[in-house]
Amino acid sequence: MAEPIRVLLVDDQQLVRTGFRMILSVADDIEVAGEATNGSQAIEQVAALRPDVVLMDVQMPVMDGIEATRRLAEQTRVVILTTFDQDDYLFDALAAGAAGFLLKNSGPEMLLEAVRSVAQGHALLSPEVTTRVIAQMNRHRAAPGRPDAIAEVDLTERETEVLVAMARGLSNAEIARELFVGEATVKTHVSNLLAKLGVRDRVQAVAWAYRHHLVD
Template sequence: MTESLRVLIVDDQRMVSGGFSLILSVEDDLDVVATAANGEEALAVARELHPDVTLMDVQMPVMDGIEATRRFVEEGLGRVVILTTFDRDDYLFSALDAGASGFLLKNAEADELADAVRTVGHGHALLAPEVTRRVIERRAAASASTPQEADERLAALTPRERDVLGLLGRGCSNAEIAEHLFVGEATVKTHVSNVLMKLGLRDRVQAVVAAYETGLVRAGERSDT
């Protein structure tokens, strides 16, 4: 039997963290190990309990979620999903830079919350279209590569790796990429790893940004898989 994913919920509103905890507690494969009211408290808890996934609010006293996320990533304290009401785009840009593995709206349905934890806990980025695509498109538009810079970055990739990067940029999962390219998922995982390594990217979220920055994907495009 697969071990349950250990979850830490960080929010200064106890009703929010309590509600999320209640939702996740009924899932057999998810284990809420603790809640915390601010980033500083979350760091102390994470160092002791080693969660797999932390759901992190942004606006909190003592230490906000962005700084806490940066510290989580630096110390290797598990993967972080930012909880947001999407009031401030700049918070999301900063969270992406800090190393967040994804973003989740606070009004997400119960099954979306549980699926988000599973997605990130199993090593994938959470590319929810309501949040991440808008953030990535704005970020990419603001820092778009020149044609020469884009060509230089893409020159490091094989044609198949470029295909994979383009599909990542459209939000495809490994299974969808495998289906689109008529290869096995193990092959896709190898290609994804190679893309991240060659372009110096941390995770799939950064790969999506790179796909936009290099022009492989343009704003508004969607997967046709």
């Protein structure tokens, strides 16, 4: 049998940690490796426990979740869990390296899906957040006046088209249909542009596109 996904819970409210622990305990493929009450403790616990996924609150004493995520993103996968549905938290979390962003009222099934998806190397945003990100990205199409950002990372024209389509929220299959290419070809372009951008996943790529105004 495969090893269970080890999760670290980081939240300054014990009731919240207890609730998440109860939800995760019903899954045979997930185990709670430990808990922390602030970002500083989270850093210590990650070093000691080596969890696969960290469920991280935003507002905590000593060190907040955004700063902790920034320090941990290279060591483990972080999912931000917050009650504060604010754009600054969302984009700060993505820029810090979070692999997921969920609202605490997303529900048990979404929480389990986030842990499994992120542990497999994917990224996941709650539906409310995804809709808002796409809405912001789609306010303007690709900006023809920003060739400098593209040239700096040596993106090809096709890779740029794929990146913009990703920022619009399209799946690989949808991108393939729009660009009249095979899905395997799209996957290759995605892998290449992730490597060129120096990012781990699609969420980070979309954040890069947003920061460099390929989409706005």
